[in-house]
Amino acid sequence: MAVHVVGNVCLDTTFSLARFPEPGETLNAREAAVALGGKGANQALAALRAGARTTLWSAVGDDLEAASIRQGLVGAGLSDRGLATLPLPSDRSAVLVDASGENMIASAVACARTFDPAAAGWHVEARGGDVVVLQGNLAPEATRAVLDIGRSLALRTVLNASPLAPGAGLLAGRPDLVLVNRVEGEALTGEREPGRIVAALCARTGGAAVVTLGPEGYVLAEGPGSAPRARPAFPARPLDTSGAGDVFCGTLAARLSLGQGLDQALELSAWAAAVAVTRAGTFGCGPSRDEFQTGRTRESV
Secondary structure, eight states: OEEEEESOOEEEEEEEOSSOOOTTOOOOOSEEEEEEEOHHHHHHHHHHHTTOEEEEEEEEOSSHHHHHHHHHHHHTTOOSTTEEEOSSOOOEEEEEEOTTSOEEEEEEOHHHHHOOHHHHTHHHHOOTTOEEEEOSSSOHHHHHHHHHHHHHTTOEEEEEOOSOOTTOOGGGGOOSEEEEEHHHHHHHHSOOSHHHHHHHHHHHHSSEEEEEOGGGOEEEEOSTTOOOEEEOOOOOOOSOOTTHHHHHHHHHHHHHHTTOOHHHHHHHHHHHHHHHTTSSSSTTOSOOHHHHHTTOOOSOO
16 A cells, blocks of 8 residues: 655744743844755655655746755655646745753745645545645645545545644544644644543544644544553653654554554554654654664664
8 A cells, every 4th residue: 555645845943942932032043054944745654654655746936946845755765756847936934942851843835825735636646545645834725625635535534633723624534643732633623632622523424533742642533432541651862853754644644654563563663753853854853764674672762
């Protein structure tokens, strides 16, 4: 089975700071770097490295940055054949990372919001049993359309509902699995306690739900009426947490596509996310193919 990541790709400019600036304040960064990013691209690379045959379906602009994006994807082992070219600037993100590894991100997403996945033909290559992964960067109607098509083709649909747009109604697409962090889960359900969040998500979608809690681990429920279960995180010393959620999601999609059960897939995803927080950046911050294949101990990172 294959993984189809339908989402965004962009160039990230990351600024490393001692602390985040206060409103109206300007700070000089200790260092800065420009690299490939975007939740779609990050998740696609994580899925590829975790062993899945993976295609990224996304859009870039008609500018010089688009050539850099294509080159970066191909250089990492992904194909650029799923990229549409739009008469817009390619998407960009500014990532602020403080000394503790926490992050703040702002993104320009004109290409993602204009992208029409159906016109790109992602569904033509999809086969029953494949996994399709979505985030919150596309226009809400495009996301819901992909979920509807995925269901009609008997695909396993995974929605990482991030970033959240007010009134987007993404849960109306009834994904098979919803993955959110605590803040996103609270915004979607109005609940604050992780067990109640996953229960509410399952009730609304009819599928499974996972809430990630950073160093506190994650909580999962396998469907409506299923008892929520808490699982611990793997110990790690964080350097940069900005890519961990995408590594978790991409790894999870890959392992599900390979027939692994949800519990095992989640455990490996938690380990991969713990590796990711010890490395700078987002694109490629997770374990390499060799690290996945060598059976490296998952007791710590």
